[in-house]
Amino acid sequence: MTRTPTARTDQRAARPASRREDIADAAIDLFLERGVAATRVEDILTAAGVSVGSFYHHYGDKLNLAATVYLEHLQRFQSDLLAELDRHARTEDAVRGLVLAYLRWAGADPRAMRYMHHCRESSVTEISEGEEARLKQGFYGRLADWIGERAATGELRALPHEHSLALWLGPAEQLIRAALDPFGHIAAPDLDALVAHLTDAERVLADAAWEALRRPAPGDDADQARQ
Known part of the structure; x- marks a missing residue:
């Protein structure tokens, strides 16, 4: 079954975005370097300097993050x-x-x-x-x-x-x-x-x-x- 990304630009326009953007920026660098499949959530957390809770609050999971950023x-x-x-x-x-x-x-x-x-x-x-x-x-x-x-x-x-x-x-x-x-x-x-x-x-x-x-x-x- 096809899942729909939970993140939408228009839905989050008014929300604080600094942590969310940190996660997205770190993820793009890692995805381009290693590919999505080979990138671990732990690697994204370390590169972004955010907690596990912040990651899952903003994106839910790694694949949703990759799709949403795209x-x-x-x-x-x-x-x-x-x-x-x-x-x-x-x-x-x-x-x-x-x-x-x-x-x-x-x-x-x-x-x-x-x-x-x-x-x-x-x-x-x-x-x-x-x-x-x-x-x-x-x-x-x-x-x-x-x-x-x-x-x-x-x-x-x-x-x-x-x-x-x-x-x-x-x-x-x-x-x-x-x-x-x-x-x-x-x-x-x-x-x-x-x-x-x-x-x-x-x-x-x-x-x-x-x-x-x-x-x-x-x-x-x-x-x-x-x-």
């Missing part, structure tokens, strides 16, 4: 990107802005981004899958609606939403995954090098997203037909 970071990431989308009235600014927000979010909190991408053991996925599906449905549904509205006005190409989303955010996601994957083809950079790496990619990926999504002008169509 879901809360996912929700924060999605909320930040949607807030960026709402900041822009012009379609081009919004397309470019979301790419920049994605890259800058990873540069500002690479540990959280790496956890979201790479710390997905089956026992944790089973607990989080229901809430994760709800969050992703809301996030991608909102982006799809926005794309549909802009396509209807003729500002964006009329593509299947899955294609538009892949062209929009797919390159940034792939770049970030490669940069944060300790077993990938790119050597793991230190924080300054990572931020520089992502910053260097901002212009080219934002340009590419806009060129891929914008509706071609009549002259562009003729040029493409001749090529």
